[in-house]
Amino acid sequence: MTVGIRDVARAAGVSTATVSRALGKGPVSDALREQVEAAVRATGYRPNLSARRLRSQSAQTIGLIVADIRNPFFTAVSRAVEDAAYQAGMRLILCNTGEDAEREALYLRLMQEERVTGVVFAPTRRTAERLRPEDFPFPLVLIDRTGPPGGHDGVVLDNVAAGSALVDHLVEQGYSRIAGLFGSTSSTAEERRDGYLSAMRRHGLEPRMRNVPPDAEPAQAEVARWLAEPGRPEALIVSNGLILMGAVRAARAAGVAWPGGIALAGFDNEPWTELIEPGLTVIEQPVAEIGTQAMGLLFDRLKTPGQPVRKVVLSGRLIARGSTGRR
Amino acid sequence: MTVGIRDVARAAGVSTATVSRALGKGPVSDALREQVEAAVRATGYRPNLSARRLRSQSAQTIGLIVADIRNPFFTAVSRAVEDAAYQAGMRLILCNTGEDAEREALYLRLMQEERVTGVVFAPTRRTAERLRPEDFPFPLVLIDRTGPPGGHDGVVLDNVAAGSALVDHLVEQGYSRIAGLFGSTSSTAEERRDGYLSAMRRHGLEPRMRNVPPDAEPAQAEVARWLAEPGRPEALIVSNGLILMGAVRAARAAGVAWPGGIALAGFDNEPWTELIEPGLTVIEQPVAEIGTQAMGLLFDRLKTPGQPVRKVVLSGRLIARGSTGRR
DNA sequence: GTCGCTCATGAAAACGTTTTCACAACGCAT
DNA sequence: ATGCGTTGTGAAAACGTTTTCATGAGCGAC
Known part of the structure; x- marks a missing residue:
């Protein structure tokens, strides 16, 4: 059916491990790397991201949960978040809650099941109060709305x-x-x-x-x-x-x-x-700064998980x- | 580390197959189903969607590719698309191309690697002309912009x-x-x-x-x-x-x-x-109708792949x- | 010339599910 | 009783990758 890494390996006359390394950043001789690249072109191979995620345990995915993307504030923020995400080689999953606590919970659960890299979230007040960091295995950055102090990283207006x-x-x-x-x-x-x-x-x-x-x-x-x-x-x-x-x-x-x-x-x-x-x-x-800062906080926390909780407060004009x- | 289906199976005293069936829609006796549900609650199990996708070969994911989500037209359409997607139990991946052909190509490739269920796409003229249905293993529905006749399903304004x-x-x-x-x-x-x-x-x-x-x-x-x-x-x-x-x-x-x-x-x-x-x-x-219709076309094509290409033309007011x- | 060391490579295990396959238990018609 | 379809269950294969582990080659130091 679909062409997998085994087919590429066969076409290039190497093992699947070598193909994987050639496409990633593993150590591969220049000669083999070229063979692999040729084989990829010849077979039209496209990696299966689900398999990659499963094995590497890294989703390279950011979740963005907002009240309503039609609110221009969220639209603008989302654009900045998307830019930052794709620049870092990550995709963006978008969710609209409509300020509904039930949907917020639903989407937060979804993010867990997706094993996302991190989440940017604008919670309702009710949800923000109940948000406990230890319930989430990924960095959760709050935007626009804020929770109780010391909970999650966040970026808000003053x-x-x-x-x-x-x-x-x-x-x-x-x-x-x-x-x-x-x-x-x-x-x-x-x-x-x-x-x-x-x-x-x-x-x-x-x-x-x-x-x-x-x-x-x-x-x-x-x-x-x-x-x-x-x-x-x-x-x-x-x-x-x-x-x-x-x-x-x-x-x-x-x-x-x-x-x-x-x-x-x-x-x-x-x-x-x-x-x-x-x-x-x-x-x-x-607005753009809010999105950018949120992604910055998120990446920082990925790099240094133990870091104290930070809240970025931006001034309006x-x-x-x-x-x-x-x- | 993280709790998997094996842990649930052990806690419930059944096989992983039974757990899978109990959570899905397979035939399971009521007694065991309850045991499994209890075990899920006890362990705090969350299914791993990457693994599920890999095995079941079904991503339950819709890609939405637009020029810029900040354009209110696309904002509104995206909201309708998101609603339809989540109603069907699917997630939405959002991409902004900025009317750039290169990014369009990039994202279309990404969609292939994600093995998405389908894509809703507002292409530039240049890209629309080159879009060949046989290159895509998933339904591709064009919105707002249209390609050469007979290519892809689409919904456009008159x-x-x-x-x-x-x-x-x-x-x-x-x-x-x-x-x-x-x-x-x-x-x-x-x-x-x-x-x-x-x-x-x-x-x-x-x-x-x-x-x-x-x-x-x-x-x-x-x-x-x-x-x-x-x-x-x-x-x-x-x-x-x-x-x-x-x-x-x-x-x-x-x-x-x-x-x-x-x-x-x-x-x-x-x-x-x-x-x-x-x-x-x-x-x-x-706008909402455009999004809804696009998802309708998409689902229809999933159900009946051989169906002739349809173009829905809506009237403006x-x-x-x-x-x-x-x- | 032998001893380590690094380096490129392949075989095979692992990731966490769903699905196939086999089988046992059961009910029902013969 | 026998045969037969149906139903619920478990063992194991499969999905397509990445990663671990082992191996052998190359090389500089003694």
Whole structure:
């Protein structure tokens, strides 16, 4: 049927061991190496990676588990992760959990069965809390969301600082009735809320916060409700790009302009936040850097397993646009 | 070291064959099945998928090869493909080619070495032309871009009709000097150009076309140049979402408003095309449907290999917005 | 010239499963 | 009772590699 290493060996007049060594990096004389290469070309041989993995006990595979690849933040991160993986000669298995704890568990089990080299994972808060390093025989690097300290390597934004920075910026621009709308499933949103909260207190302002599932539709509905209530806030801070989109839609639908009707600020510097008029003030995350750093942590841990747990904290960048214009 | 099926067998007091059958669907008495399940729980056994694949000669894996997952079109399609794959108990390997023929070849080879169950692939025009079915031992379903007729199963938009529809719409709105800007690497862009061309001829209008690499930056540069030339077109049709974004940026930068300064229309109903003001007229692609159909074709071919090659052609939907307002 | 040493090579074991094959036990029709 | 298909089970082969182990050749040092 399919051509295997035995056929190549026969064609080259050598043993299978020599073929394996010639294709890998074992010591083989130049003459034989050439014979083998010729035989490979002649037979059209393609190594069977399953067999290779089984025998060598090394999958050369990275698992990437995110909430939803359609979230541009994860899309961008995934691209960086993929680049790093393939550059290191590894493949990438992609999984979408939809923020569902059950699917998270399912995919983590799958990764064990795949005997993957390592996993990059953006867990929900619930799962992050239960994640115990000793349960995993491979490096597990958390991104965007973080677990309890000391658990796993991870790379996150300085969310608290970013949340505060948005408040500071709005205060500076003359706003005081500043509300916050945050995602309900991730530790990230929690931290951003904490940043919002502490900055509000520092400025002596009264916080007003709500939570929604981190998706555009629920956010739109919530903001629509909020806008219809008496005592509408002067400004609204939201905790990610999807929620920001929902907020924008709700404001448009209610005929509320920004920053006049309500000032808007959020996270994720997606292209559309600049194209819309007036532009939206956002905290830009270094998305590619997050993916690259995550893979860096992963490879480091493979090399030095005993190493203490590291958490890379990256700073966001405030991009001020018209949506938070001076009041 | 790690617990294998032998350990489970020993713990349950049965043979490895029985364990395998109990976990699969072989005939096993209820009593033994329970013993095995208990032993699995007790030992914390996780099957080794590499070994399983090697022996059963079935990878239960789908490869997805696209130009760039950051292109929202591919993001959305990939999500649908992933859902279908995991629903069928298969994993997904993701590859980004960056429209590079060499990487396309690399990944196709990788898929052979993985002995994947099937592949969903969005090839560049160049690669699509050279793709010969007999070179692949697995079903290969093309999406978005298409190869020579009769080659592979595929699912595509009716690009010619869509390209014409945009022209018809613009003519109806009173425009006549309608230009076209198309991606230079995909057959898709070619077809959309053909649709544009034939509609222009049909209306007795003179076509004006240019090509760019299908990405936002080159598109922005080209449109900027175009806008600066004398005899600026009244309307511009572009062949995908990234190019549309470039065009919008260029218009903004040049202080050209739409539809007054230049009418804009394109492809891909991404959220921002609605949020921007005035909204952009686009052809909406049924992205989820494309992914689902592709997996359908793939599974069908697995079931009935001899079946004639099928090409599913889906219709786009014209969404008229302010960017093509009456002239 | 003999003793170690390195080096290239082949035979065979090993990786962890599934599947084939053989067989025993059982029920059922003769 | 005998024969026969069915069913559940275990021993062992098989999947396609890499790796271990043994061997023999080549070579410099004494």
